[in-house]
Amino acid sequence: MSLIFALLLAAQMGSQTTPVQPIVKGTGLPPPGTEEAQVMAPVNALLAGIAARDAAAIGQALRSDATATAVAEQADGTRKITHSTREQLLARFAPGPERYDERLGTPAVEIDGDIAMVWSPYTFRIDGKLHHCGYDHFDLVREGGSWKVQNLTWSSRTTGCEG
Template identity: 35%
Template sequence: MMRSLGMALIVGAGLALPDRLEAQDQRSAVMAVVDSAMHFINTGEVARLSDLMTPEAQVYAASTRSGQPGYRMRTAESQRAAGRRDPIIERGFAPDIRIAGTIAVVWLPYDLYVDRAWSHCGVDVFTLVLVGEHWRIANLTYSIEQPPACRVHPDGPAPGTRGTPPEP
């Protein structure tokens, strides 16, 4: 009886291992898309960023101006038409990755510098869908804020930048 129970536990543990490995592979695949998106955002290659998106994808920028919350929206198509823009420094940190079957969400706090000077911080929220064997961005929504409404990068200011975030 004990031997049968031991074998069942070994076999059961072996069956669970591929599921854990597959889950880790999926997390890695999702983060590879997000990392690529961050690279293209930083280098100003917005047309290449749209290559990571579904054709119907949308990008929302949410912020508060003059006390009024609002947003701007672009489509993947308009993103592609923009071509290039000047490089920036956007640093994401502490990603929270959630995957359920063919959808994934990555919550990624970030800080951002323009012309090597502090601009803002916020959260990027990437919603991805599995298309065939590839993860694609269906939506990217990001907030534009100042501390204390958002967190600055735990490593402090980006190397080679000037200015610091406002004190909370």
């Protein structure tokens, strides 16, 4: 009898899932001088490089083997995944007449030793007009006391964006 009970209990436990709480959204930008602020420094430099359309400045924030992945929601609801090398990512930011402005919401920063991640909603404007929005996820690695972006992943959509 106890074997049947044990099997029933195991089957019931196997069908349950443990709820996973979503990552806690940031509560504000980290104060200067904190480790979180050090993690944000290359992220902020990357965003400044995007605003300046300066591939060299963006490149300074990236590791030499950095990658990027974008998941864009298409008009028909399907999603297109694009993976880029560092060089392909940097080629997107050639000088041009349009003014780019990517703004993060309140980021969540997580650090464990020499790895870190930053997760944040963002909006992207071209010449002041909202173009798209989504979430940015930056994976960072600290080498020689300096944080660099190893991978940038972002979602992109044109609906549901807050202005």
